[in-house]
Amino acid sequence: MDNHTDINIDTTTDTTTTAQLPGPIRTFVAAHGSRDADAALVVLAPGAVISDVGESFTGEDALRRFVSEAGAEYSYTDEITRVAQDGEIWVVSHHLEGDFPGGAADLDYRFALDGDRISRLDIVLG
Numbered sequence: 001m002d003n004h005t006d007i008n009i010d011t012t013t014d015t016t017t018t019a020q021l022p023g024p025i026r027t028f029v030a031a032h033g034s035r036d037a038d039a040a041l042v043v044l045a046p047g048a049v050i051s052d053v054g055e056s057f058t059g060e061d062a063l064r065r066f067v068s069e070a071g072a073e074y075s076y077t078d079e080i081t082r083v084a085q086d087g088e089i090w091v092v093s094h095h096l097e098g099d100f101p102g103g104a105a106d107l108d109y110r111f112a113l114d115g116d117r118i119s120r121l122d123i124v125l126g
Helices: 023-034 037-042 060-069
Strands: 005-009 042-050 055-058 076-086 090-098 102-114 116-126
Touching: 005 060, 023 037, 023 090, 023 116, 037 042, 037 060, 042 102, 060 090
Parallel strands: 005 076, 042 116
Antiparallel strands: 042 055, 076 090, 090 102, 102 116
């Protein structure tokens, strides 16, 4: 079976449309969904940190592995259900369904920017 991720953007429940997301975040979300580490790394600031439900990644090699490998062992759909701004933090809520343990999960991707690059991404249970 081919493992893949399908991403649907549902703006009907967004408090902010995905088009209003800053460019680096839109680029990262698309790159992460397609496992395109090169495109994702371009929008990450030097020293960027990604924390995925408590596990942290920093440095080019670790970030590259995270983008290209996180969840790759599963097939799932990924629907963006909400986009909001919480002060300086942009929150992109995802609903995942697939063949991973539990079969469904709601995650919030909390992005912090440093200029035109992402300095931090915290992925937490929604």
